[in-house]
Amino acid sequence: GQQVMQIPQYQHVQEGEDFTTYCNSSTTLSNIQWYKQRPGGHPVFLIQLVKSGEVKKQKRLTFQFGEAKKNSSLHITATQTTDVGTYFCAGSNDYKLSFGAGTTVTVRA
Amino acid sequence: EAQVTQNPRYLITVTGKKLTVTCSQNMNHEYMSWYRQDPGLGLRQIYYSMNVEVTDKGDVPEGYKVSRKEKRNFPLILESPSPNQTSLYFCASSFTGVYGYTFGSGTRLTVV
Numbered sequence A: 001g002q003q004v005m006q007i008p009q010y011q012h013v014q015e016g017e018d019f020t021t022y023c024n025s026s027t028t029l030s031n032i033q034w035y036k037q038r039p040g041g042h043p044v045f046l047i048q049l050v051k052s053g054e055v056k057k058q059k060r061l062t063f064q065f066g067e068a069k070k071n072s073s074l075h076i077t078a079t080q081t082t083d084v085g086t087y088f089c090a091g092s093n094d095y096k097l098s099f100g101a102g103t104t105v106t107v108r109a
Numbered sequence B: 001e002a003q004v005t006q007n008p009r010y011l012i013t014v015t016g017k018k019l020t021v022t023c024s025q026n027m028n029h030e031y032m033s034w035y036r037q038d039p040g041l042g043l044r045q046i047y048y049s050m051n052v053e054v055t056d057k058g059d060v061p062e063g064y065k066v067s068r069k070e071k072r073n074f075p076l077i078l079e080s081p082s083p084n085q086t087s088l089y090f091c092a093s094s095f096t097g098v099y100g101y102t103f104g105s106g107t108r109l110t111v112v
Helices: none
Strands: A004-007 A010-014 A019-025 A031-037 A044-049 A055-058 A061-065 A071-076 A085-093 A096-099 A103-108 B004-007 B010-013 B019-025 B031-038 B042-051 B054-057 B076-078 B087-094 B107-111
Touching: A004 A085, A010 A019, A019 A085, A031 A071, A044 A055, A044 A061, A071 A085, A085 B042, A096 B042, B004 B087, B010 B019, B019 B031, B019 B087, B019 B107
Parallel strands: A010 A103, B010 B107
Antiparallel strands: A004 A019, A019 A071, A031 A044, A031 A085, A055 A061, A061 A071, A085 A096, A085 A103, B004 B019, B019 B076, B031 B042, B031 B087, B042 B054, B087 B107
């Protein structure tokens, strides 16, 4: 079945620095979604990418969907303490949404 | 307020004692799904439903049952819980199943 791999599993970032988390699928996806889960909370939908090569921005967050629609990335600039949490990518095909294992982000002030 | 409501939030039970975790959404969403979250494994889909009376297995359906008799409700049933079903469970809904999901607050289940 469809597998979504996400790296790194952990990201320790100095406040103010940038970082990127990557997502790769074993199959071509119809779309990819990104979610954020704060510690002790539930996943919250951030964004969906549908088109090959699509790039979307939300303030300091930049999301990309690969040309082959099998990979994606989330880049955060000038990390803040509010960015703490786990970021999940989720690949969609045939009404099934498969999640990666997530990247857990901690921030050093 | 648009939301997905799960109950209970916490549950400790014994092996073999049947239990039901309820899930209800007030957004008139067609699509609902159950996930379990375990450390290092992310969220794994248990069952999903594309509409009333239409359900299908996800990636880890063994030991679980679901039903979708009404659009708003999608209960998760564990007929004979075992310790390996100790996990954090999330219910989620989506208007079409293709766009972003709204998640409930989660149910932390411990089976002893």
